[in-house]
Amino acid sequence: MATVLPLNAQLTAFQVFLPVQGKEYEFGLHNVPSPEEAGKVSLRNAKLDCKLELRMLLEGFEHVLQERMKQSLDVATFVEEFKDILDRIVQAQPQVVLPPASFYARIVAEIEAIGWEHVAWISPQLTTLHLCFFDVAGREHIVHVNLPPDYPEKQPLATADLPIAVELRWGPDGTMNAILSQFQLAAERFQDFWANMEDIDKHVWVMEPEHPSRANCFRRIALGGHCSLSITVNPLSPRSIPEYRFFGSDALISPIRKRMDSCMSHWYVMDRLLRINLEDVLELTFPCPQDTDQDDISANCIICYNYRLPHGTGDWVSKEGLVPDRVCDNGSCGRPFHSACLVEWLRAIPTTRQSFDVLFGSCPCCSHPIMVKCTSG
Template sequence: MSEDDSTVLPLNVDFTAFHVFFSLQGKEYSFNLHNVPSPKDAGTMSLRDAKMQCEPQLQALFRGFEHVLQQRLSQSTDVAAFVLEVKDILERIIRAQANCVLLPDSFYSLLFSEIEDIGWEHISFIGDDATALQFRIFDIVGREHSVRVDLQPGYPDKVPTISADLPKALELNWWSGAGLKHILSQCRKAIDSFQDFWTVMEDIDRKAWVLEPVHPSRAISFRRIALGGHCSLSITVDALSPRTLPEYRFFGSENSVAPLRMRVINNLNRWKMDMLLLENLESVLELVIPSRQDIGNEDSSADCGICYAYFIPNAYVTGSDPCGEASRPDRVCENLNCGRTFHGACLVEWLRSLTTTRQSFDVLFGHCPYCSHPIAVKNSI
């Protein structure tokens, strides 16, 4: 806020009305205050009932911010304090106006003409200066897709940037004379190319218990699926060939997952490209992949056996959480009849609390909280 160079002049002998003038960024402003409490009431003084009367220039600047001024009046205990509040509000308004630069009329004429040609019903959002647009596109089976287009001040000579809920980034083909219609045409073509990918992923989300991501977007090709028996499977699907064998990794005790790995290797000949991915996984794994309802809450495929949660913030683990990430259960009891999973940090805290725990270098050796089977974890987690 600017240095205080305001002047406050009383308008009556009771000191209940004042004329205030001040300068800000080289300009002069003034206003009057009426119904100010008398100094004899200073012990309970408040400007809550005071009335502010601005000169025309200041009144125009404060238009739309009257409620803010009234709030600051009610919170101020004297005229000098309120003047500082007025200058602070005005300075913020002037700064905001300076940052709001409208583009030439030709830009808006071209833009609105293009939107009229496309149809306003396809727009779900438009920014204050109209350089940020969000479009809705429906594919052949009725899925709604969101496409954001950010226009540069030199549009259409400068290439727009695009973000869409696609599993692979769209490389925009741009040329002289291209416009919004060409952007949406390329987006629709890309969306059409991923139809089978979304069919495969929706089949997984509908039938299996997906542990993560919790709320997948259409751009995400990764899934971690609960298999029951304290085991889970993570897969990364090829968006361009979604029915091929995906990259995969099993989670669980070695006794539980080793047979599953061998089944994938031995049964690859069962993989059929005319079948959906989940059906193929069931065929090569020789099991029915359960839904959440099938597994029930008694299975610990998802949750830590100590804190009973799946995600815990990394702040709990490291003392800081700069990326907002979370830790998942990554320690497993190797007892085939137990197989409970734990967050490494939870297991460290549990073992530290027991007098029977032994430590060798940075490794803690103890027993599973559920079955007393030997279990070890690094103390540095």
């Protein structure tokens, strides 16, 4: 049964001790209506004061509590409602299975075998570890390891920022040293890949991703004139011809695309960096941030001034949203737009014409004729 203790003589503040599922939770209740108002005014303006553990349990259910407070006309009624809510939340919590004592002894022994210098972080329960190592080029790598309670009988989950995931080989004699060794061996396969990607990141203006990880095989490279080149590199053969796609005004992109398609015989796979091969085939030097005008590079939509629209759909969507996918065909303009922004803009202009699902109008920047497909009339 709950214990409700008054904190003042006016009976407008209480401390409540609530037993739920064999555990006692404590919370304060303030700004309670006075006894004269009891049964007439709800607790809608009362304030809850919960400790951290209880606040975390109630996270996401605050609106339910507020609704119950509005409906409760006295403290006793609300405490019963609170108990009902908390009982349901606690029952829904996943049960934590603690490993046996032998588990902890084994983990400590295995860490000592590989050396504590290889442990970047470890959870208090010893069930999650971040193991670190350096490859031959001096790059630091972190392996995230989650250990099941019945480790090592059950295989752990191990991941790292590698362009190709490691398929962990595991057996009854598996150890953390075996995990570390397999990731070290895998990292050696990608030394040339990382060397080429680091060269690109250092010498050219990379538009995407903003903060590439060592697992990213994709780069979107600025070409100038609001044009860009996206490449997806084969991590096992990083100097070979990548998958590529050009973005920008057709007037500017067409000659560059033709050079790319017709000059593949100039590609020297083994003895040149990927960036050098690309520049040689395209007969240009990629802009770098140090000597390039930001306005010439910017890929932000000229209408909304943002690069990404949340919850987009299409070929070029990431978890952050849709990037500009339409450009002005005027070679001296070439400004980028989100199709959705351009549709809204053109529909607001009286001179815009529509034929079936295509809008015809003028570029918001230079007034050059522009068209965009819309989803509805």
